[in-house]
Amino acid sequence: MKANTSFLATLNPSCKLFAHLFVMFLLMNITNMKGTFFIWILAVLIGIFLGGWRITYFLKRLFPYFGFFVLIFWMMAAFGEGQETIWQWAWFHITKESLNHGLTIALRMLAFVTYGLLFTSTTDLTLFIMSLIHQCKLSPKWAYGLLAGLRFIPLFQSELNQMKTAHKVRGYKEKNGWKAFKRYALPLFTHGIRKSERIAIAMEARGFTGTKNRTYYRTTKIGSRDWAYLLSLVSVVIGMTFL
């Protein structure tokens, strides 16, 4: 998660997250295909005009989900129930209702992903955690612990790759996914636990107490533009649900 230079990146992360979660919540309750479609299009437009997305970036990131889109749509449309039959062959049975239903569900999925991407592509991870401390009153103990933990992810990846190569050299073949998982997971976890203990000691040795009795290098505030974004997004989306 890294910020870019767009308008969205200047917003308070917690506020932005809340706005997007609210839209997602609304999406779950809308059964209307047109409304869902417009809410998705809105996300795309926000991405392009306020989120600094280039069309190619957007297509690249969402491309895998278009596959899902087709799949979900087909599953819902071809096996759904309904009265007005459009097309029927063997066990496929497409009706007007099922078509509508399939499109709604598939668009809902796509809209979810797009709002999520809108958040992750414009938010700096450290600022996000800091805003959890300042706006959501998360205890520094958890927030800084979370940040330290996030540093582990790339580390885990490189360790996993090394283990896989080592297994390859020794002629180990993954026959059973679960067994392979257990084989890799145990050393990764023991390594992880040992490392996290060391980090915890290093943090405490540098005077970290986990209490709120500290100053902050990066602070986040909620300003008028945050309210403007939150309120206009929410009101536009609510308006769309009545379309």
Next chain:
Amino acid sequence: MDMFLGCKDLSVRFYNRSEKILNNITLSIHKGEKVLILGPSGSGKSTLISTLAGIIPEYMEAEVTGQVFLRENVGVMFQDPDSQFCMLHVDEEIAFSLENRSIPRSEMDEIISYLMNQVGLKIDKKTSIETLSGGMKQRLALACLLALEPEVLFFDEPTAQLDPAGRKEIFELLHNLSQKTNQTMVFVEHVLDGCIEWMDRVIMINEGGRVIGDGKPVDILRHFNNEMKKAGIWRPKLFPYKWSEVIENPSHPLSIKLSKELETKCQVKTREYGNENPIIYTEDLEIGYGKKSIVKDINLVIGKGEWISIVGENGSGKSTLLKSLIGLEPINKGKIYIQGKDLKKWSDRELFERAGFVFQNPELQFLADTVFEEIAFGGRQRNWPKESIHAKTKKLLQEFGLEAYQNEHPLTLSLGQKRRLSVATMLLFDQVLLLLDEPTFGQDEKTASELIKKLKERQEQGTTIIMVTHDMDLVDHYSDQVLLLNKGKVVYQGTPYGLFSDEALLWETKIIPPLHYQLMHARRERVLV
């Protein structure tokens, strides 16, 4: 008693052990003193500084008896550069120390740039920590500690995870800092070159966690030479002698020793490389990821039974090349032939019966629950008959001195044993080719030399050894051929003697040759002057 820092009758025992790790230690460290603590692994050196720094028993539980005289503001630097950071960017990390001390935000920017300047971090403050080299990470760690305005700095093997260039960088930085600020510093190290020269005092601890020596570096070195050798400490190559004396006086004992070494090196005849049937050769090989090329135009011919070293700075592509040679990394261009057959045509199973690969971190390479099964693994995968697996495994256990541990879990072994096991597992099929990625990295002298001895024995039986290393003494002693990578090219390929006598090339590629070559260069210069 008014003591700056120290302890009286200190004993420490961890709750999961029955024996004390430190036994009746009495120490007093003065303000401004630079102290080095030495001892074999497991002697409680780290425990001692953790106790003096107040980490034990405050953050790490242990039974502590006796008196400890602590300072309130201290900083501790640990050996693993990666596990002392909790933020993502350089400035945030330094600020974390300041935040903990409740320094007002308005003062932070100035302090951060001052500290970055002081530790020589000349980079953008928004740089992501994971992109830094090991040496840079330790510089950052030092900045974070200085941000605490400590009265005492503790260092727990600060250079153990660094290559020689990084080690030199850090020791020079610390030396400068100590001269500027007269900071009190307490070290634990097992490499003495670079730090022993400017220590005020050395304390020697034995296996039982008792102090056996305490005095000036020169005296301790003289009296405890044997203990240090046994403890696996990398003793200084020059200290207590002075370099100028060694150069100027040809009858100086060290000068005589080095000259002799140099003579034997001169006499070694250059061997013809790539005998009739090279075990591995490459044609215009280019390695890299996708479009990005790391090293171009690699044309190697490696004969059976040769010992090849691959050297170069961090990030020069040594490890990638090593992995590419047996298909563990994809290649961009060119061809690799192993025993005359194109690498692409080898099946994994057949290939790895002929070639073994020892990884830098042995722990991530183990895959069985006992040492015995670890070695037997390949045979079991191939459904060998029980008797032959047993016989073969026993032989390897014996060869690598692991018989007594055959039923233990590989992860419970000591560092040196893990290393030996990682090599043993790669020899079940009597592989003719053995590739090793920095096999002696971060190890003490004893375990490193034990391992090299085993490799030498194997080489004499005809195994070809290709290894990536930073240890130039190792390169000089054992390799038939050296491959030097620099800025995306192979800049040298030939005997170690040829490499180490080429002063211009060494200077350009920042390689520090073994001492006897340095003497050679210094003498040449004197003749010129």
